[in-house]
Amino acid sequence: MNKTYYVCKYTPIELLQAFGGECEIFNHMPEGFDLADQVAHPNICGFGKALLEEVLSSEIRELVLVNCCDTIRSVYDILLDSGKLDFLYLLDLLHCDSACSQERMALQLKNLAKAYGAYKGTEFDEQVFRASFQEKEKVLTPHIGVFGARMGAELFEMTQSAMPLPVENETCVHNRSVGYARLPEDGDFDALMSWYAKELMGQMPCMRMNDPTGRKKLYQDPSLKGIIYHTVKFCDFYSFEYADIKNHTDVPILKIESDYTIQSSGQLLTRLEAFAESLDTGSLTEKEDRKEEHRMGKGYFAGIDSGSTSTDVVILNKEKQIVADIILRPGQAQHRG
Ligand code: SF4
């Protein structure tokens, strides 16, 4: 089955799932913009180019966009013109959380439901819709936050491995918080969409919203020990916020910019590592332990000792506990643990 890709936290993914859609965030950084540069203006932001590059060169067939900015509108026009996608939709929302914008969003949701249901050949499944909401767990332990404009998956992974504390991605689509209010127990489709529109528009605003003051919560969290502020080349919106954060928090901040290519991320590694070293995140031993935990991740590790009479293999988990071992002799195997 084709996946439906999306790029914005205001995308109604629970609605798409209720019509049988399988939704996935698009956040990939390509090697370069060979295809995008042929079809788009050079001044659209790196993310817009990354999106064009990937859609034009991959098997992506379904994409739902939101009228975020001129870049996204241009990307929509170019992709529509290319005829590459089977399903391409642009949600046209107002950039504020007023009663009027909620009403408009509810209408947009109903139009999208009609178009997506017709495309998939499916009906709205209320049970699936109700079960699709997932509350994001709030991190209460010391952590580093990535703020600003969206950060590509590859750069985020690199950031995680460079930092001495867990890293939370608070950018754009990753900072989604929909479905925290109680769903109406009964009511028709229209009533559900009104509730849903309110939830979508009531999220912590991104910088594209007219009133982004609610974003202060992001950097007033006492467990926040460092901020990596990311901007994307040719995106201006987030530069204003950087100045405001600098004036309102004592948390150490590193500002970085990427053009959304893998190459630009590689160049940022040295700065990320220097920032990680400068953070006061506990004793040297604690830092080393955390680094070790990052290094080991969730995986398992094998130790192999191959001698003349047997080969001994031990599997350890990340807590360094033996989870299995085996001794192999020529023609014989013995398993312990
Ligand atoms: S900046 Fe805001 S409107 Fe634009 S894609 Fe991100 S969350 Fe959506």
Ligand code: SF4
């Ligand atoms: S990074 Fe900036 S310009 Fe690019 S899509 Fe996001 S908000 Fe628009």
